[in-house]
Amino acid sequence: MCETPSRERTLVSRPYDPHSFEEKWQAVWEAERLDAAVEDPDRPKKYVLEMFPYPSGDIHMGHVRNYSIGDVVARYFRMRGYSVLHPIGWDAFGLPAENAAIKSQTHPATWTYGNIERQAASFRRMGFSYDWDRTVRSCDVDYYRWGQWIFLKFWERGLVERKKSAVNWCPGCKTVLANEQVIGDGVCWRCKSVVEKRELEQWYFKITEYAQELLDDLETLPGWPDRVKTMQANWIGRSEGAEVDFTVCDAAGEPTEQTITVFTTRPDTLFGCSFFLLAPEHPLVREFTAGTAYAAAVQEVVQAASRETAVSRTSGEAEKLGAFTGRYVINPVNGEKVPVWVSNYVLMEYGTGAVMAVPCGDERDFEFARKYGLPIPPVVVADDDPLLGELQGVAERIMTDVPWTEAYDGPGVMVQSGAFTGLRGGKASEGMRAVTEWLAARGQGRFAVNYRLRDWLISRQRYWGNPIPVIHCPECGLVPVPEADLPVVLPMDVDITKGETLADHPEFYNTTCPRCGGAARRETDTMDTFTCSSWYYFRYCDAQNSSAIFDTAKVAYWMPVDQYIGGIEHAILHLLYSRFFTKVFRDMGLADFSEPFTNLLTQGMVKKDGETMSKSKGNVVAPEEMVARFGADALRVYILFMAPPDKDLDWSQEGLEGIYRFLGRLWRYVTEVAEQEDAATGDEGATALRRERHRVVGKVTEDIERFQFNTALSAMMELLNAANDYHRTAAPDVRDTALEREVAETLTLLIAPYAPHMAEELWREVLGHRASVHREPWPSWDPALAQAEEVEYAVQVNGKVRGRVSVPADADSATVEAAARADERVAEHLAGREVTKVVIVPGKLVSFVVR
């Protein structure tokens, strides 16, 4: 701001016309490499990142919002003197490319790269300040080869597994899905088809090995929204309890050597176990019932369960079905024989697929017991339950049913529980610990923790993805591709329009075993695209490295990401997978931190008339059209002004026009001030304007720091309004033109992160500076100058505002009170009454309590 404005400006006052300069500056900035990230050990760094976009081609308002937020943050930090990394790239593998290819008879690569070009052009047109040299595209072999390398490293660490189990099959995408990718009422996250269950052999990453750490470390993320952390914690679903071993009896009812282990969170209720359940898919079901009189009824339950899976879960609870297997197991705490049933409400996927049923304490067991007439002996009774009078201190079982209409799972007194009778029962109770310790001492049980989180199924039966680098050898079994043989290149000559995948491509899958040299077959599944997006932010730190995944020193400089911005829809999916990858990278020595994203901002959706914009609804507002009419700056400012970033935003054309007018007013003010002759200095109004200038700079700074871009912009509007009022009302011979110029420059600097093109045009062409506004330091402010010398106090009498008085800012409370009492209206309300209390809030208000 100390530069001498150049006097040979040719541009005289002209109206705001964004089209005359926006693209000009975009070209200049790129030529000047204004936004290149530079590792500077002498400066603090900020890594600002928005979520990896899928190259769908057209940009939509959601993109505009996501990337505008990130751009303001990146530009602001640059002006604050940080070394900033703000990269972009494309999550370029995935199914839509295949679908589009089939539809338009083109290759997925053609479609994808074409879309990337179009989208990059749109991003450039929006003026987003990326370091384009760091662009990564996940379908480039230079990128995905490192994804294969990661697979091999995970393999070495025992984090890769191939196993057969019931998996989610999406009939729409014709591939399997990970659990996280089945959302809502059992539908595919991408195409919303109802997902089916299939028994298949698939590849997994063992994310469950990190379940505890993924849960615990949520507490190290104060910069994440609680909502996201809660969702992840629920997804991981840790429960504490015990494993209990039940001895299996043979068909004749005699004990055998065999045991079945169950997981329970309530070992204190073991004395209330009146039956035992197996999941329909449990392998023992067949063993127990084959050839017996029970087989038919049991088979009916098994069949019914296999029909209902996945689909019938959609609404409410499924009907509980069960059948007795004819077998018994022995309850280790009391030696009692308990009948084994099969029921559809027991899940094979959770715990051991077997459950001890305690109907008095578990609602599902209660319902089942009532339906099939099984006993419900009470064992944990609430302190105010009338039953307690009868059962308190009774160790033997004297009661096998309860007068209840539902199970009781709260805390209470243990009854009918042998040696444990009288202890406190309930979740995390002394009774639970005592029973578990007793079992552990006999080797019939132990403390245990269970998670809802399942291993991550990463194989996909699709073409357009990263090939899994494994070879199936008939002699050696599963053999990983040697590191030296990477990359396994995705062949381009697959005829996708015929629906071919790698499994239809003998030139790809016919190979030799790297171990024995014999004929072998390549794995033809590709990896889940979420594996690509789980580490791209590492690659940005060293995007062009051809000899290693990245230089760890560069990662140490830039990572972790200081501010991550993206949609809430990835609360579990991408954000959980990325946390997992980061922890494994740390254990591999590639990173010295445990969490990739220090601060997370989840932005809201952009809607139209309360509905999500979609082509099928025909309510899409195209960003390109708005840019063509109002310019990129107006669109950026509008979308940041209309709502706080984490809330949904409803599109309003009038709102955008209002912002365009605001930018026009700002433009006019700065151009008028820039052109006026220097004149007199100072009058009463100048002091107020100067104060407003300092107040607003402070306010805008605070607001950006807490992502309140809407109120930051409001404050700028306030300053502009004040500046315009002054400009209009102050007499020309006393108007402080130096101050006006300072205000004009301040406003230009403050708006620069939001409206970068206009700010640059004003700064360089109108205000006459040589260097870019985006290289200027952020304006400073003096809180003392922002302070008014007079402060207005509201005066309340019995809680109602009865007057306002102005007093000097440094007045003591006695002075303030006296001024308040002196106010005419206040005096009226105080007249003839007794003041019992006076409260003075400095700088704000005086409150009289009267009787």
Place this chain on the structure above:
RNA sequence: GCCCGGGUGGCGGAACAGGCAGACGCGCCGGUCUCAAAAACCGGUGGCCGAAAGGCCGUGCGGGUUCGAUCCCCGCCCCGGGCACCA
């Protein structure tokens, strides 16, 4: 059912820490300029009563704490999201 958010003028939203509710913008109304309109600029704009001064009411509903509650507590209603037979 459980767990998170949220409910403020005609609309989007503001009030950061219990202290003047409605900043800023949109819309609307009135005015200036114009032959006229648009644009631009200026002024007004929570509701009710009142000529005005002023008064009363008002942040989903009902209670409570407090000199004072959009904010804290208790009990509800509605909207959005997540999870949902997880033993």
